[in-house]
Amino acid sequence: MQSDTDYMNKALQQAEIAAENGEVPVGALLITADGEEFVSGNAPITTDDASAHAEMRVIREACQALGNYRLTGSTLYVTLEPCLMCAGAIVHARISRVVYAASDPKTGAVESLYQILSDERLNHQAEITSGVLADESSKLLKSFFRSRRNKRKNS
Amino acid sequence: MQSDTDYMNKALQQAEIAAENGEVPVGALLITADGEEFVSGNAPITTDDASAHAEMRVIREACQALGNYRLTGSTLYVTLEPCLMCAGAIVHARISRVVYAASDPKTGAVESLYQILSDERLNHQAEITSGVLADESSKLLKSFFRSRRNKRKNS
Numbered sequence: 001m002q003s004d005t006d007y008m009n010k011a012l013q014q015a016e017i018a019a020e021n022g023e024v025p026v027g028a029l030l031i032t033a034d035g036e037e038f039v040s041g042n043a044p045i046t047t048d049d050a051s052a053h054a055e056m057r058v059i060r061e062a063c064q065a066l067g068n069y070r071l072t073g074s075t076l077y078v079t080l081e082p083c084l085m086c087a088g089a090i091v092h093a094r095i096s097r098v099v100y101a102a103s104d105p106k107t108g109a110v111e112s113l114y115q116i117l118s119d120e121r122l123n124h125q126a127e128i129t130s131g132v133l134a135d136e137s138s139k140l141l142k143s144f145f146r147s148r149r150n151k152r153k154n155s
Numbered sequence: 156m157q158s159d160t161d162y163m164n165k166a167l168q169q170a171e172i173a174a175e176n177g178e179v180p181v182g183a184l185l186i187t188a189d190g191e192e193f194v195s196g197n198a199p200i201t202t203d204d205a206s207a208h209a210e211m212r213v214i215r216e217a218c219q220a221l222g223n224y225r226l227t228g229s230t231l232y233v234t235l236e237p238c239l240m241c242a243g244a245i246v247h248a249r250i251s252r253v254v255y256a257a258s259d260p261k262t263g264a265v266e267s268l269y270q271i272l273s274d275e276r277l278n279h280q281a282e283i284t285s286g287v288l289a290d291e292s293s294k295l296l297k298s299f300f301r302s303r304r305n306k307r308k309n310s
Binding site for chain 2: 019037042043044045047048049050051052059060063064066067068069070071083085086087088089092093094107109113114117120121123
């Protein structure tokens with residue numbers, strides 16, 4: 001059986017691919033109740049879609065593969081704390097557990113800025129694990145933003 | 156020039172189509188900075204996609220038609236107060252103005268349960284107008300849920 005770290009490593013690979021495409025490096029892996037795995041990377045710029053965060057893409061892909069708009073019993077791994085949009089989609093999809101790597105103090109909606117997945121006024125809550133490979137994810141993000149700033153300076 | 160009521164009427168037509176498809180009747184219209192119109196209805200069940208709310212679908216469609224993941228200067232009309240997911244997407248897409256019909260006390264994320272589009276900690280805020288054709292939208296929603304309850308009772 002694979003560990004949270006194993007799955008998060010696969011999500012990090014997707015984040016690296018996103019960075020190569022010029023996207024903010026965030027990657028996600030969703031494992032369904034039946035053990036089926038789906039992976040995706042952040043892609044709003046390359047797909048011309050404001051909603052194309054890694055989590056949204058992997059949720060959509062899994063929903064369509066399963067022919068179900070709910071993913072009850074599934075676990076979502078993501079390299080950065082989900083934003084409001086993605087946390088909202090996690091609630092709609094009834095994802096049971098969310099594991100994320102780095103925190104996002106500015107827009108994180110799971111534990112930082114908002115605590116959407118623990119809000120008992122909503123009709124679904126998810127189990128949360130954070131900090132898995134957080135350093136690796138932070139390094140990748142910092143390196144991406146540093147390189148982008150340097151490119152802008154030199155252009 | 157068309158009024159907010161004219162645009163909301165078009166969004167309501169999309170909500171009616173959604174109801175005919177067995178979806179919760181919510182409809183949206185987005186008008187871009189250049190005056191181009193896009194319409195869509197709520198469709199998570201029929202498209203097997205937890206994220207397929209009317210707002211998300213119209214945002215995605217407009218982004219792709221414009222070849223841009225931002226929709227600066229656009230106005231979104233929607234027949235029900237946007238949820239967290241949709242409010243998050245509105246922020247990401249930099250939509251300038253949101254006009255909605257009925258409030259959603261249980262999950263509304265614009266003025267009811269959360270006030271996402273006015274949160275100055277986020278990097279975008281939208282102008283908000285609410286209550287346009289609210290009664291018409293509420294009637295459609297109530298009639299849909301009443302009919303669904305009756306179907307369940309009789310099945």
